[in-house]
Amino acid sequence: MTIRTDLFRRTASAALLLLASTAPAAYAADPGQPPLTEQTARSGAPLDPAQEKLRFDSAELSFEVFPERESIAGVAKLRFTATDPLETLVVDLDPNLPVSAISIDGTPLPESAWENPEGRLSIRLPATIPAGRAFEATIAYAGTPHVAVRAPWEGGFVWSQTPEGKPWVATAFQMQGCDLLWPCIDYPTYEPDFVDLHITVPEGLSAPANGVFRGVERLADGRSTWSWHATNPTIYGITLNVAPYEEISGTYASRFGNSIPMHFWHLPGRDERARELVAEFAPTLDFFESVIGPYPFADQKLGVVETPHLGMEHQTINAYGNEYKKTPDGFDELFQHEFAHEWFANQLTAANWDDFWLHEGFGSYMQPLYGQWREGDGRYLSMMLALRNGIRNQHPIVSGEPQDAGHVYRGDSGPSGDIYSKGAWVLHTLRNLIGDEAFFDAVRLAVYGRTDPRPGNFEPLYRTTPEFIGFVNQEAGRDLQWFFDVYLYEAALPELEQSRENGRLNLRWKTPNDRPFPLPVEVRIGDRVETVVMEGNRGSIAVPEDAHVVIDPMSKILMQSDSVDAYQQYLLRRMRGGGH
Numbered sequence: 001m002t003i004r005t006d007l008f009r010r011t012a013s014a015a016l017l018l019l020a021s022t023a024p025a026a027y028a029a030d031p032g033q034p035p036l037t038e039q040t041a042r043s044g045a046p047l048d049p050a051q052e053k054l055r056f057d058s059a060e061l062s063f064e065v066f067p068e069r070e071s072i073a074g075v076a077k078l079r080f081t082a083t084d085p086l087e088t089l090v091v092d093l094d095p096n097l098p099v100s101a102i103s104i105d106g107t108p109l110p111e112s113a114w115e116n117p118e119g120r121l122s123i124r125l126p127a128t129i130p131a132g133r134a135f136e137a138t139i140a141y142a143g144t145p146h147v148a149v150r151a152p153w154e155g156g157f158v159w160s161q162t163p164e165g166k167p168w169v170a171t172a173f174q175m176q177g178c179d180l181l182w183p184c185i186d187y188p189t190y191e192p193d194f195v196d197l198h199i200t201v202p203e204g205l206s207a208p209a210n211g212v213f214r215g216v217e218r219l220a221d222g223r224s225t226w227s228w229h230a231t232n233p234t235i236y237g238i239t240l241n242v243a244p245y246e247e248i249s250g251t252y253a254s255r256f257g258n259s260i261p262m263h264f265w266h267l268p269g270r271d272e273r274a275r276e277l278v279a280e281f282a283p284t285l286d287f288f289e290s291v292i293g294p295y296p297f298a299d300q301k302l303g304v305v306e307t308p309h310l311g312m313e314h315q316t317i318n319a320y321g322n323e324y325k326k327t328p329d330g331f332d333e334l335f336q337h338e339f340a341h342e343w344f345a346n347q348l349t350a351a352n353w354d355d356f357w358l359h360e361g362f363g364s365y366m367q368p369l370y371g372q373w374r375e376g377d378g379r380y381l382s383m384m385l386a387l388r389n390g391i392r393n394q395h396p397i398v399s400g401e402p403q404d405a406g407h408v409y410r411g412d413s414g415p416s417g418d419i420y421s422k423g424a425w426v427l428h429t430l431r432n433l434i435g436d437e438a439f440f441d442a443v444r445l446a447v448y449g450r451t452d453p454r455p456g457n458f459e460p461l462y463r464t465t466p467e468f469i470g471f472v473n474q475e476a477g478r479d480l481q482w483f484f485d486v487y488l489y490e491a492a493l494p495e496l497e498q499s500r501e502n503g504r505l506n507l508r509w510k511t512p513n514d515r516p517f518p519l520p521v522e523v524r525i526g527d528r529v530e531t532v533v534m535e536g537n538r539g540s541i542a543v544p545e546d547a548h549v550v551i552d553p554m555s556k557i558l559m560q561s562d563s564v565d566a567y568q569q570y571l572l573r574r575m576r577g578g579g580h
């Protein structure tokens with residue numbers, strides 16, 4: 001998702017965006033209602049032991065959406081294979097969506113066979129299912145789903161209205177998980193191989209969704225059912241979008257020889273701005289396919305839908321709610337950011353939320369990288385420096401322990417916005433250290449599992465931070481664990497201590513816990529740039545007494561900065577009303 005709009009969000013241009021943004025149409029239901037249990041509110045919490053005995057093969061999800069009473073009814077057919085003998089099926093489902101019927105392989109169960117007090121729907125199976133056996137659970141449920149407090153950051157359903165007063169419904173579940181919508185296993189590595197969706201909506205509304213369009217059926221009562229087929233969907237990416245949408249579509253001729261369907265569903269009356277945004281799709285695809293590799297879901301679609309909330313990386317149906325804002329960077333950063341997640345979240349999916357930065361660090365780095373691809377180094381650095389002001393260094397980006405999504409995203413317990421801005425700066429520094437060839441090959445190994453991706457020769461992958469470090473070491477041809485130990489696993493930034501005496505500039509890296517950090521440093525001395533080797537965290541270079549010296553003149557390195565620290569302190573004081 002997009003970075004949280006808090007104090008240290010992207011500096012001046014972000015401040016303008018905040019001022020310019022207007023709240024969407026008022027929510028009819030109370031945000032935060034009905035309340036969630038602790039279990040349902042967490043996404044990626046530890047698995048139930050019974051869930052570890054399951055392989056999730058596929059799901060067929062049917063929804064009826066009732067905007068006027070802000071409720072849904074669903075039937076979920078879940079197909080699993082038992083990997084160990086299974087006596088109880090446990091899936092996650094918000095208890096605000098009570099279950100009315102369950103059958104296993106077509107045999108209805110008595111109501112006494114299931115219970116869902118806290119959000120773990122526990123189903124006693126009629127007989128033990130042996131290891132290796134596939135089975136199907138059909139679960140019917142209905143109710144009033146949780147309304148988002150502040151989508152997409154505090155997620156749930158968004159029951160909004162278009163300017164004409166028509167229903168405009170969206171969802172965002174990254175923080176709280178798929179179990180707010182359907183019975184799933186709310187854990188990143190439990191993606192089904194495919195999901196079929198059937199979404200029934202009132203007359204005059206459409207329901208664009210994940211994957212390939214399989215047709216629309218008009219019902220006798222005037223409603224319509226929209227069917228979609230999505231392969232390897234990211235677990236929090238399954239989404240409902242309902243409105244009187246208009247559609248713009250086109251086809252992109254890929255450099256890899258295939259063609260990619262492109263679709264944008266927008267509200268009526270916004271055709272001109274919508275067309276301007278759609279005009280960005282092809283050059284953005286060209287950038288990603290040139291610099292990273294093939295669009296991972298070319299056989300499905302590039303899909304974007306206009307939403308009442310800012311954005312979310314819903315696979316092949318990205319949420320877009322940026323109001324077509326312009327920036328001096330020359331492209332829609334919200335669209336570009338969410339689209340980046342097709343590579344970094346949906347193709348490469350973090351195996352645990354502790355690796356959240358693999359989504360957001362890369363997702364955020366792709367905007368400056370696109371700026372560089374479009375306009376060169378000046379645009380790139382200006383965008384990187386804007387990100388630099390938001391880095392807070394309160395918690396390490398990666399803890400090394402399994403985490404749920406909210407724990408990482410909340411600033412009191414986790415790295416929060418640093419997974420975006422600091423993550424992007426770690427990648428910037430790494431790229432400067434190892435060079436473009438090694439950097440982008442390591443990225444391709446992480447994203448595709450190979451350095452020569454072509455359409456059809458890769459599958460979506462789960463990745464961890466140590467795996468990414470391994471790919472970097474492999475491509476760089478040396479062990480760079482020290483680099484990640486400081487930047488990812490420590491909160492504080494390395495500080496570069498400097499002193500000048502006897503015609504020399506002496507440099508020393510001061511790191512948390514005195515970790516080794518032999519990162520070379522460029523220094524401009526007068527009109528020439530020299531590289532100072534930093535073996536043992538120390539380096540030295542001859543400098544004429546009267547020479548003007550600039551450390552790291554091209555801002556290649558993420559390190560502690562007095563001026564950024566002072567600026568952040570100033571913003572904090574101003575926010576607290578403590579002067580100017």
Ligand SMILES: [Zn+2]
Pocket residue numbers: 001002003337338341359360363
């Ligand atoms: Zn994001």
